[in-house]
Amino acid sequence: MKLWKRxxxxxxxxxxWLFHMNSGSCNGCDIEIIAALSPxxxxxxxxxxxxxxxxxxxxxMVTGPVTNKAINAVKTVYDQVCGPKAVVAIGSxxxxxxxxxxxxxxxxxxxxxxxxxVFVPGCPPRPDAIIAGVVKAAVLLAERGxxxxxxxxxxxxxxxxxxx
Amino acid sequence: xxxxxxxxxLIFPGLLFAVPAxxxxxxxxxxxxARMQERVxxxxxxxxxxxxxxxxxxxxxRPGIAGFIMRAWPLIAVGSAAGAVGLxxxxxxxxxFEGDLILLLALLELPSICIIAAGFSSRSxxxxxxxAREAALSVSYNxxxxxxxxxxxxxxxxxxxxxxxxxxxxxxxxxGIIAILICLPxxxxxxxxxxxxxxxxxxxxxxxxxxxxxxxxxxxxxxxEWVAATGLVATLVAPHFVLAWGTTLLAGCLFVVxxxxxxxxxxxxAAATARLxxxxxxxxxxxxTLIFAVLAISSALFVRFWL
Numbered sequence: 001m002k003l004w005k006r007x008x009x010x011x012x013x014x015x016x017w018l019f020h021m022n023s024g025s026c027n028g029c030d031i032e033i034i035a036a037l038s039p040x041x042x043x044x045x046x047x048x049x050x051x052x053x054x055x056x057x058x059x060x061m062v063t064g065p066v067t068n069k070a071i072n073a074v075k076t077v078y079d080q081v082c083g084p085k086a087v088v089a090i091g092s093x094x095x096x097x098x099x100x101x102x103x104x105x106x107x108x109x110x111x112x113x114x115x116x117x118v119f120v121p122g123c124p125p126r127p128d129a130i131i132a133g134v135v136k137a138a139v140l141l142a143e144r145g146x147x148x149x150x151x152x153x154x155x156x157x158x159x160x161x162x163x164x
Numbered sequence: 165x166x167x168x169x170x171x172x173x174l175i176f177p178g179l180l181f182a183v184p185a186x187x188x189x190x191x192x193x194x195x196x197x198a199r200m201q202e203r204v205x206x207x208x209x210x211x212x213x214x215x216x217x218x219x220x221x222x223x224x225x226r227p228g229i230a231g232f233i234m235r236a237w238p239l240i241a242v243g244s245a246a247g248a249v250g251l252x253x254x255x256x257x258x259x260x261f262e263g264d265l266i267l268l269l270a271l272l273e274l275p276s277i278c279i280i281a282a283g284f285s286s287r288s289x290x291x292x293x294x295x296a297r298e299a300a301l302s303v304s305y306n307x308x309x310x311x312x313x314x315x316x317x318x319x320x321x322x323x324x325x326x327x328x329x330x331x332x333x334x335x336x337x338x339x340g341i342i343a344i345l346i347c348l349p350x351x352x353x354x355x356x357x358x359x360x361x362x363x364x365x366x367x368x369x370x371x372x373x374x375x376x377x378x379x380x381x382x383x384x385x386x387x388x389e390w391v392a393a394t395g396l397v398a399t400l401v402a403p404h405f406v407l408a409w410g411t412t413l414l415a416g417c418l419f420v421v422x423x424x425x426x427x428x429x430x431x432x433x434a435a436a437t438a439r440l441x442x443x444x445x446x447x448x449x450x451x452x453t454l455i456f457a458v459l460a461i462s463s464a465l466f467v468r469f470w471l
Contacts, residue, residue: 007216008216008217008219008220010213011213011214011216011217011220012217012220014207014209014210014213014217015210015213015214015216015217017214039201039202039203042198042203042204042205044194044198044203044204044205044206045198045203045204045205045206045207047206047207047210047213047214049214050363050364051363051368052363052364052365052366052367052368052369052372053290053367053368053371053372053373055224055368055372055373055374055375055379056368056371056374056375056379058217058221080224082221082222082223082224082375082376083221083222084220084221084222146222
């Protein structure tokens with residue numbers, strides 16, 4: 001039983017599958033996510049795969065300041081991701097709503113609605129910071145399994161080096 | 165005899181060999197595509213970690229008989245794909261249970277029927293689109309695939325797998341093997357015929373609603389399909405070498421090497437091409453490839469009855 005737990009811990013750390021959700025983002029962070037998956041940064045060497053269906057994913061990546069139109073979709077998709085799961089907020093918008101703060105069209109920031117595990121600030125963040133955030137979320141996921149989320153971690157904006 | 169048959173089904177080339185081989189082939193495919201795109205690619209154990217992680221995930225509640233049926237499809241797919249691998253005539257004169265080609269073809273076909281049924285029983289709109297595409301594609305490539313197999317069998321006057329594995333190569337069998345190779349990308353859902361599970365475009369196609377251990381079973385079934393399909397080509401290509409050298413160990417090694425070569429060939433094709441639309445894919449099989457398949461079978465029948 002202990003062996004199985006350790007095996008599962010390693011597997012969760014080594015195989016983070018992502019689902020990317022745009023909640024009203026300007027597309028800047030989305031482009032950086034694509035860059036993180038593209039040949040230059042190659043997140044697949046860490047086992048990262050972008051999945052088409054939220055049912056397949058372990059980590060939900062949310063970009064954008066969570067508009068009133070998008071909030072229900074964000075909650076639905078969060079519920080569709082099967083546990084154990086983690087949420088990574090990409091960019092400054094889901095963290096603080098950024099320049100759109102106090103807008104009447106926003107329901108954000110994101111952590112008012114779903115528990116966030118890792119914040120990757122930046123406008124937009126660099127691809128290596130995004131990869132560092134995803135890896136951090138995978139480690140968190142491996143440690144806590146299906147337990148409730150702990151307080152969020154913030155990836156420093158200068159996180160230039162990614163450790164596998 | 166009974167023991168040999170069991171050993172073939174459970175050890176080599178059956179389950180004990182087939183499951184690690186399935187993970188290995190999935191890794192070879194991903195790694196080859198990554199190298200073609202100048203990436204590093206996933207680590208060696210990646211398909212195993214993916215499988216283990218999926219086993220530990222939860223699934224959404226699926227009440228009632230519909231949920232039961234939905235959970236059953238991936239298991240049937242894994243069972244039939246594993247059975248197809250176990251039937252492959254890899255080792256010469258091994259004895260035991262001799263399945264014939266018709267059984268092997270049925271077992272090879274069952275996973276794709278399971279995928280079609282799974283997409284419809286998940287009642288997701290994306291699953292249904294994926295299943296409809298899979299059905300249209302399967303009608304197109306299966307005609308060519310079956311004609312190619314039948315022409316090989318007709319040229320050898322037999323449906324027995326052992327006899328087919330030890331046949332002497334002829335022009336007709338080469339033609340048939342090329343036709344089978346053309347069908348494999350569609351059978352394995354890789355580019356340019358990846359449109360049933362078209363990632364991102366229709367979410368995940370028939371698999372959209374599957375999660376956790378069910379998805380792990382689909383991944384395993386897909387890997388086993390790789391082993392069975394490439395193994396079929398390997399056994400059809402290999403025979404005369406195996407007969408010349410004879411030993412069991414060599415036959416096994418040759419089988420693995422030839423299968424990996426076919427996997428590499430298909431991965432390079434997948435990395436070099438983009439996804440075709442459904443009408444182009446169907447047209448490709450009905451207009452361009454069917455002619456060669458009909459030629460192959462008519463010449464096989466001609467050789468059979470008049471020469």
